[in-house]
Amino acid sequence: MVNKIKEFDLDSQWYFTTLKSIGDAVIATDKEGKILFLNSVAESLTGWLSNEAVGLPLEKVFNIINEETLEKVENPVSTVIKTGKVVGLANHTLLINKEGKKIPIDDSGAPIQNEEGDIIGVVLVFRDISERRQARRTILKAEEDYKKLFNSMVAGFAHHKVIFDDNGKPIDYVFLEINPAFEKFTGLQKDLIIGKKVTEALPGIVDSDFDWIGYYGEVSLTGERKSFEQYFEPLDKWYSVEVYSSEKGYFTVIFTDITRIKRTEQELKNSERKYREAYNRGQFYKDLFAHDINNILQNVLSSVDTILLANEKPEGKDISDDMLKTITEQVNRGAKLVSNVRSLSEIDDAKIVLGEIESFNFIEKAVKYVEECYKEKNLKITIDAENRSYNVIANELILDVFENVLINAVKYNDNTEIEIIIKISKEKKDKRNFTKFEFMDNGIGIQEERKQNVFERTNRKSFNGMGLGLSLVNHIISKYEGHIWVEDRVKNDYTKGSNFVILIPEVT
Known part of the structure; x- marks a missing residue:
């Protein structure tokens, strides 16, 4: 801000009213750096009343230090007088007011020139940035907390943008953000997939039985939140997935790796099936021997009894021959039965x-x-x-x-x-x-x-x-x-x- 005026005429109602009405703190000095004017905001920040401060050196009222080093900061009036240009304070500047309170500020100093272009003074405009600084700290803290939470999430997280063809059909999607758990669960590295299409990062996805691209594309269009469990062929893993969309054409997934759980469930099912098979096999062999072998033995014993009785009759030889054939048949039947049981058990066990x-x-x-x-x-x-x-x-x-x-x-x-x-x-x-x-x-x-x-x-x-x-x-x-x-x-x-x-x- 460069002001070209004839002289300092602070009695001029127009200039006085303007400087007094500015919402920021304003201090005007002559070219030697002595204070000529403070508005009410400057009075509040510095702790000096205007009638106390006028005529004092700027450094007395406007005492500024570096927030980090606590060293004094060069008087901006000197810099403006030397350069003739508008200057601003460096970051992390503190104003020490009359009571010793440190207030974070930012400001700018501009030369006041007369009609001939001579610098006749300097005007400083500054403001208390405590609230802005606190708001910034709050934002940074929230961002830091979010980042910590994001990076420490047990579940995998990924945000994507869907790619559609000319007919509005989802044909691909791009990785926009992932967390460390995503890398752990998938084995995909962040720096290698961010900005890439899924068909580039995981070419096998197009051959999957489950239409991942179509499913996620639908969610990105409808906004309907969905949860499901699904096997992912390209990585040979099972995932429990929750997918939602906060903006049309985009979707976010939060998922966990449930491969171990699924495999354990399958092992339990297999164990249960094998147990049932073993139990049924045992019952089968038990019934088999109790019934078939018993029948064979009964037939053999009956034939033997018949032979013994036939020996006392004239036609006994013919009866005995018939019974011997029966015994032979039953023995062959028993041998085949045992052979079948042995073969069946060998197949079951190996x-x-x-x-x-x-x-x-x-x-x-x-x-x-x-x-x-x-x-x-x-x-x-x-x-x-x-x-x-x-x-x-x-x-x-x-x-x-x-x-x-x-x-x-x-x-x-x-x-x-x-x-x-x-x-x-x-x-x-x-x-x-x-x-x-x-x-x-x-x-x-x-x-x-x-x-x-x-x-x-x-x-x-x-x-x-x-x-x-x-x-x-x-x-x-x-x-x-x-x-x-x-x-x-x-x-x-x-x-x-x-x-x-x-x-x-x-x-x-």
Whole structure:
């Protein structure tokens, strides 16, 4: 502020009123730095009345020091007189008033010039900045507290801006701010992702099953606050997320890493499942031995008793021969039952190793075994195959599969001649190549309502044979990642026999 006046004429009502009415403190001095005028605000801040201060050196009334060093600050009047320019006080300046009270101020000094441009004095304008300083401290303290809170948050925090295409569809979002917990939970560093798109920082997000970009984009548009738990494929982690939007097109997430909790829950579920499986298995074997083995022993004992009684009769030899056949059948039945139990327990207790198996050889072995076990029956088993080369992904348990299916076909057949046709071919299912085995018999067949549960281990009606054998077959085929089902040999007429169909993955 440069004032060009002819002389100091403080009696002039206009100048006096103007200086007196200014809201800041005003002190006017001559060019020697002696006070000519104080307004009421200057009186209040300095503690000096105008009639006391007029004529005194400025330093006496306007005593200023540096807040940090407590050293005196150069009189601004001297600087203005030397430079002829407007000057301001340095930051952190304190005014020591008449009572010794220190008041933080800022000010400016400007030369007063006459019409010839000569400096005839200086006017100082200053103000108490205590409230402003306190407000600034309050703001800085709040910012510091917020920063501490932000950085010490247990939950991850991230603020984003959504990117939309021309049709208003969210296609990406940009990281604007994250906290240290975000870095900890995600492994992403702040200086590497701030300002970047999520598709750049985490390219795999576009292939996720969950539409993260679309979900967050919707929140940024609707402002609806949402909470959810979701697996994040790109980082292989589970998060509990709360998302909200305080401004359209922007969203904020607060989240915690719940991966350990989710995995613990899954482990508990697996443990519970294994416990139930073990319990059910124990009950199954208990019932199995209590029922099937007991029946076998009862049949053997009954046959022995019949032989002993037959020895006293003329036709005893024929009766004994029949009973010996029965005993042989029951012994074979018991041996197969024990073999099946052993195979089933081995599958349950260990991970089986698969490899390349020539299945045709095992088909022939199974046929030979069944023919040996049922010599007294009229069996006609034929194999229908284009060649002998059918390599599948399996192991030696495939023999149990073929034997049990064949035994089942023999046991549940009341015909004088038991006919079984084994057809081997190739089939493609779900874009995978399989070898297809069909066991077609002329037995009693299986009613439609029983076809779905015939392979279940817990089928009580099956304890006299079918259940365990077919349960074992089903279990083995599932380990092979194959398929098994039963259908009518003649469509829609189960009384004409069954066709057990098995698909085992082909070696490629």
